[in-house]
């Protein structure tokens with residue numbers, strides 16, 4: 414199948430893109446890397462009247478340190494994140510997660526902002542942004558607004574972005590020297606979407622983890638934080654008994670949804686497997 418006919422525009426500046434978006438209304442779609450959108454157009458799951466190609470907009474590009482935050486522009490590709498020294502130093506969880514996204518050819522085109530805006534619960538970046546306490550910087554007709562990752566992912570493929578808004582960048586607090594992290598996903602083959610995955614960070618002092626953030630993905634309608642498990646572990650000496658309690662809490666608190674090939678029971682089991690491995694690795 415081929416996409417339905419559409420108009421195509423390529424603005425050079427953010428303000429121009431916002432005006433075009435406002436003019437066209439809900440009938441317009443932004444296109445960044447096109448790695449998700451083109452498939453939905455070709456399958457006619459989406460039939461916009463106009464595509465607004467944002468890939469020439471300088472304001473959406475680049476990775477930089479701004480104050481105590483790492484700023485990642487919406488147009489930064491998965492490959493740029495994977496290869497960035499700034500990311501490796503200041504948000505090492507992202508470097509560890511990047512190779513799990515599809516294959517290099519897709520990572521060369523797919524973007525950080527496209528993945529966050531699409532809000533796929535099986536995707537790596539939404540889970541990582543939640544774990545790292547990211548802030549989304551969004552521009553719309555009335556200017557800039559900032560939304561924490563916790564409030565950004567609302568439901569299945571649904572974020573708090575309005576149709577006339579553009580995700581410009583994300584800010585992530587710089588990793589401290591005490592930060593430990595764990596990223597892993599269980600997938601049938603490398604490059605496939607995960608059956609279940611975990612993006613975790615904590616501050617480590619001796620055998621104690623604090624400021625724990627454990628986000629599971631590909632298990633529910635959005636990435637989900639295991640807050641009961643986090644609270645259990647936080648500030649206590651990590652041992653086998655505490656790990657077993659945290660595993661039980663995480664399995665119990667997350668409302669798991671089955672997908673086309675994996676049962677809710679299998680995913681619930683994997684949540685425990687991932688958390689046990691993650692806690693042991695972070696404690697080591």
Ligand SMILES: Cc1cc2nc3c(=O)[nH]c(=O)nc-3n(C[C@H](O)[C@H](O)[C@H](O)COP(=O)(O)OP(=O)(O)OC[C@H]3O[C@@H](n4cnc5c(N)ncnc54)[C@H](O)[C@@H]3O)c2cc1C
Nearest residue numbers: 443445446447448449450515523524526527528530536580
């Ligand atoms: C074979 C294959 C395997 C894949 N496997 C994985 C995987 O394992 N993990 C994973 O996470 N992803 C995977 N993907 C998806 C890939 O990561 C996409 O790159 C990503 O989901 C979307 O980024 P994009 O830049 O291509 O967005 P696009 O396809 O251009 O856009 C996606 C959506 O986001 C909107 N959008 C884009 N940018 C913005 C913005 N700045 N502001 C507001 N809205 C915006 C668009 O309007 C559209 O609705 C896979 C894709 C393919 C084709």
